[in-house]
Amino acid sequence: MRVTALLFAITLGVSALAQESAVPSCGDCHDDQWKAFATNPHGHGVKLTNATCEKCHGDGKAHIEAGGDKTLIYKPAGVAGADKTCLTCHDLATDRVTRHNGPHSNSATVNCLTCHSIHSSTKSTHLLAKPELALCNTCHTTQVASFRNKPYAHRLGTGGMECSSCHEPHGRAGREMLRQTNAGELPCAGCHKQQRGPFVFQHGSLAIGDCLTCHEPHGSSNRNRLIRSNIGQLCLECHSPITSAGSSHGLGSQPPSFHNLSLPRYQNCTTCHVAVHGSNRDPQLMK
Amino acid sequence: MTIKRLFALLLFTTAAAAQAQTFDLEAGYRFLDLKGNGGMYRTQIDEQEGFLVRAFSLTTATGPYADRIRISASDFGTSPAGAIRLEADRRDVYRFTLGYRTADQYNIFPSQHFHNRTRRTLDADLELFPEQRIAPFIGYSFNRFAGPGETTYHFGQDEFLLQQKQKDVEQELRGGATFKFSRVYGSFTQGWRHFNGNSDFSLFPGAGAGNNADPILGQQQNATTISRHDTTRVRTPFTNFYITGDVLQHLRVIGNYVRFSADSKGNEDEAAYGNFASFAISRFFTGATETATSNAKNTTWRGGARAEYAVKDGIDLTAGFQREHRDLDGAALINTLYLQSITFGGVDQRDFQAILNAKSSINRDEDVISAGVNARKLGPFSFRAEARQSKMDVDVAPDLSEIVVPGSQSGSFQRKVSTIDTNASYSAGGLLIGAAWRSDHGDTPIFRTDFDDRDRYRLRAQWAAPKWVRLGAVAERTNMSNDDASTNFHGHITQYAGDVDVTPLSFLTLRASASHFAADSTILYRRPETFAVNTSVHTENGNSREGGVTLNLKRVSLDAAFTTFRNSGSTPFKINRYSARAVVPIKGRYGVALEYAQDKYDENTTFDFDARRIGVFLRITQ
Numbered sequence: 001m002r003v004t005a006l007l008f009a010i011t012l013g014v015s016a017l018a019q020e021s022a023v024p025s026c027g028d029c030h031d032d033q034w035k036a037f038a039t040n041p042h043g044h045g046v047k048l049t050n051a052t053c054e055k056c057h058g059d060g061k062a063h064i065e066a067g068g069d070k071t072l073i074y075k076p077a078g079v080a081g082a083d084k085t086c087l088t089c090h091d092l093a094t095d096r097v098t099r100h101n102g103p104h105s106n107s108a109t110v111n112c113l114t115c116h117s118i119h120s121s122t123k124s125t126h127l128l129a130k131p132e133l134a135l136c137n138t139c140h141t142t143q144v145a146s147f148r149n150k151p152y153a154h155r156l157g158t159g160g161m162e163c164s165s166c167h168e169p170h171g172r173a174g175r176e177m178l179r180q181t182n183a184g185e186l187p188c189a190g191c192h193k194q195q196r197g198p199f200v201f202q203h204g205s206l207a208i209g210d211c212l213t214c215h216e217p218h219g220s221s222n223r224n225r226l227i228r229s230n231i232g233q234l235c236l237e238c239h240s241p242i243t244s245a246g247s248s249h250g251l252g253s254q255p256p257s258f259h260n261l262s263l264p265r266y267q268n269c270t271t272c273h274v275a276v277h278g279s280n281r282d283p284q285l286m287k
Numbered sequence: 288m289t290i291k292r293l294f295a296l297l298l299f300t301t302a303a304a305a306q307a308q309t310f311d312l313e314a315g316y317r318f319l320d321l322k323g324n325g326g327m328y329r330t331q332i333d334e335q336e337g338f339l340v341r342a343f344s345l346t347t348a349t350g351p352y353a354d355r356i357r358i359s360a361s362d363f364g365t366s367p368a369g370a371i372r373l374e375a376d377r378r379d380v381y382r383f384t385l386g387y388r389t390a391d392q393y394n395i396f397p398s399q400h401f402h403n404r405t406r407r408t409l410d411a412d413l414e415l416f417p418e419q420r421i422a423p424f425i426g427y428s429f430n431r432f433a434g435p436g437e438t439t440y441h442f443g444q445d446e447f448l449l450q451q452k453q454k455d456v457e458q459e460l461r462g463g464a465t466f467k468f469s470r471v472y473g474s475f476t477q478g479w480r481h482f483n484g485n486s487d488f489s490l491f492p493g494a495g496a497g498n499n500a501d502p503i504l505g506q507q508q509n510a511t512t513i514s515r516h517d518t519t520r521v522r523t524p525f526t527n528f529y530i531t532g533d534v535l536q537h538l539r540v541i542g543n544y545v546r547f548s549a550d551s552k553g554n555e556d557e558a559a560y561g562n563f564a565s566f567a568i569s570r571f572f573t574g575a576t577e578t579a580t581s582n583a584k585n586t587t588w589r590g591g592a593r594a595e596y597a598v599k600d601g602i603d604l605t606a607g608f609q610r611e612h613r614d615l616d617g618a619a620l621i622n623t624l625y626l627q628s629i630t631f632g633g634v635d636q637r638d639f640q641a642i643l644n645a646k647s648s649i650n651r652d653e654d655v656i657s658a659g660v661n662a663r664k665l666g667p668f669s670f671r672a673e674a675r676q677s678k679m680d681v682d683v684a685p686d687l688s689e690i691v692v693p694g695s696q697s698g699s700f701q702r703k704v705s706t707i708d709t710n711a712s713y714s715a716g717g718l719l720i721g722a723a724w725r726s727d728h729g730d731t732p733i734f735r736t737d738f739d740d741r742d743r744y745r746l747r748a749q750w751a752a753p754k755w756v757r758l759g760a761v762a763e764r765t766n767m768s769n770d771d772a773s774t775n776f777h778g779h780i781t782q783y784a785g786d787v788d789v790t791p792l793s794f795l796t797l798r799a800s801a802s803h804f805a806a807d808s809t810i811l812y813r814r815p816e817t818f819a820v821n822t823s824v825h826t827e828n829g830n831s832r833e834g835g836v837t838l839n840l841k842r843v844s845l846d847a848a849f850t851t852f853r854n855s856g857s858t859p860f861k862i863n864r865y866s867a868r869a870v871v872p873i874k875g876r877y878g879v880a881l882e883y884a885q886d887k888y889d890e891n892t893t894f895d896f897d898a899r900r901i902g903v904f905l906r907i908t909q
Contacts, residue, residue, distance in 0.1 A: 045378025159368020
């Protein structure tokens with residue numbers, strides 16, 4: 001009896017194994033994607049089975065049985081594919097990030113699958129379809145051209161600095177598309193800590209405005225990446241308290257008359273006012 | 288990075304490659320042929336001659352402690368910026384990232400100012416039990432910015448060249464947790480930042496005569512010694528929190544709060560000896576010692592709430608409110624002792640002490656309300672519109688010191704800016720057309736350059752119907768103005784860009800692009816020396832052309848490009864850039880990459896340069 005039962009169990013087991021091995025694996029045909037999925041963020045740490053693929057591609061039984069008929073397998077594409085597939089897990093919404101309401105939210109024009117390629121090379125971070133600069137250049141051609149053409153710009157593509165170092169591609173419109181430090185400051189403060197202050201003698205433009213009041217981070221003709229070619233020009237545009245009837249000149253005092261603009265040294269204010277972001281030692285920002 | 292470290296990295300990675308799932312290394316030597324101004328070359332490009340790890344990546348799968356470990360590095364060695372990143376994780380147990388970046392900052396300014404500094408940053412983050420209901424995390428960041436420089440110091444009616452050593456170090460420790468319970472999720476972070484800044488200044492050898500060769504009231508100015516030591520310590524605790532709740536089937540509510548409180552303490556010791564004059568105290572003097580202690584505090588918080596209502600699939604309504612408060616207070620006690628002073632009339636007054644006890648404060652409140660609609664699935668069309676209004680209240684206390692002289696630097700200011708931000712797009716059959724318009728209207732300016740009206744327009748078109756060609760075009764225009772008679776500010780920025788990619792053969796891609804950038808702004812300003820009101824005019828008028836070819840043959844790949852940019856604006860210059868890169872396999876997983884790059888900068892001054900680089904790199908891939 002025991003021998004019979006053992007033989008029966010063995011027969012069942014062999015039969016089951018035979019049946020299991022009879023079900024083709026997705027990797028039998030899609031060898032490259034199958035192998036690459038081991039290092040894919042979606043695939044590492046899980047035992048790769050057909051069910052793994054079916055999480056995004058739906059039931060593959062008919063596709064397999066038809067010998068790989070492409071019409072019988074779901075391939076996520078376009079806004080519908082991105083919504084149905086990607087947002088099932090990645091529908092994150094914070095005060096700054098959104099998948100539904102930002103300029104890059106899923107639409108026919110731009111969606112998850114425009115920028116991310118799920119089966120692309122594992123060498124790419126965040127499964128980007130292309131290197132980041134080339135990817136952003138597809139739509140934001142003028143901004144990328146500015147980095148390339150202007151002599152003074154952040155070095156994108158080297159040292160880990162990319163567009164997304166400062167921009168949040170999943171952000172909401174306006175300033176929310178800029179990344180923040182953990183303390184909620186503009187991304188500039190993430191690297192340029194020494195300009196952050198606080199200072200006793202604070203330059204008003206930094207305290208009431210922000211870095212972009214004076215600087216152009218996308219490339220500039222000025223060595224300090226200012227929004228004007230000449231420093232003196234930038235400073236005097238605020239530091240000229242001219243008033244007319246009914247108007248307020250706002251913040252910005254008048255330099256005294258020994259600042260003779262016909263002399264080159266007075267055209268470059270930061271020759272003397274070196275601590276232009278703010279100082280704890282000198283009210284005139286000269287050290 | 289030293290050569291030893293570079294080789295250590297290479298050895299480690301070569302050994303590790305044996306177990307790697309994927310492995311790539313490209314390392315070699317770059318030659319530099321530089322003609323012209325080396326300082327300007329370093330300011331703009333700064334790629335030096337020497338050993339270089341151009342690229343490296345290693346990925347392992349399924350190890351004893353991690354499901355995956357990935358190490359990647361780029362541009363380490365003689366590049367101005369490099370990065371290494373390590374990622375490791377075990378599903379549902381932990382996720383760890385470690386990033387190290389280095390960036391050289393070399394800058395020659397006109398006159399006697401320059402700096403040659405390096406920023407090194409390290410970021411480490413560990414998240415436990417990711418994707419679980421509560422996932423605690425901890426992180427650490429280190430940022431060091433240090434190096435020599437030269438600056439000038441206006442002192443005693445002369446200007447002296449100083450050499451400077453600067454070392455700023457900031458460390459940040461943070462911890463918190465993300466949480467996810469059914470329909471509610473969010474994140475809480477508590478962190479502490481600690482900044483230490485140190486600067487040492489001393490008179491540049493041989494610079495004691497100062498930049499001013501003329502005597503002041505018959506007395507020649509000179510310095511025998513100038514030394515200064517500054518320290519700044521800033522402690523900044525911060526809190527960051529958001530919570531999102533899907534409270535109803537179609538309604539999502541998000542709340543957020545972030546706060547930091549930066550407390551800065553500064554000390555300065557300065558000593559200067561020589562012969563000086565001061566119009567501020569109307570005396571000659573033979574030296575001065577100064578000590579300064581300061582304390583400044585910045586407390587900033589921002590909080591808000593937002594609701595998102597899905598009217599139907601693909602159509603969302605949003606509304607939000609944010610309030611931000613910023614409070615800056617500062618106090619400084621500056622004690623200056625002028626040594627052996629005599630009046631300009633020749634009366635001996637011996638030592639003279641001046642004490643400045645200054646206080647400053649700025650309070651700034653800003654409220655932003657917004658409402659919008661996003662219809663993103665109207666067949667091939669999508670549409671988004673948002674209206675925002677920000678209202679800012681600023682109080683600046685009289686002691687705020689800004690550039691040059693008191694006046695026009697205090698008071699209460701209010702400014703309201705109303706914004707309409709829209710975009711629409713159409714995408715079907717390989718054709719994409721997008722348009723965006725943003726209009727801002729502001730009332731009373733706080734700064735003279737604040738606009739009354741600003742409009743931004745953007746048009747984009749792309750066509751890629753047959754897969755072998757892609758045409759793209761972008762046009763952008765920004766107009767801003769402040770018509771107040773005392774300001775008369777008008778600014779315009781225009782940008783056009785067009786590009787085309789053609790792939791006539793599967794292994795050949797040709798590309799070309801052209802862009803135009805023009806900016807002009809005019810605003811009234813007052814000349815300090817005459818009090819005359821003039822117009823400040825800034826213009827830029829740049830055109831670029833670019834062409835390139837990519838060839839991917841079975842064994843050899845080649846990529847070559849040429850770019851030229853001419854700017855005929857306020858600062859005319861011309862830049863020509865050439866680059867080529869070929870990858871040739873040698874045997875098995877070994878290959879060679881050859882690079883050529885040339886950058887020619889021409890502003891028709893002594894700052895022009897022509898830099899050619901040739902790189903030879905060994906490639907190992909697996």
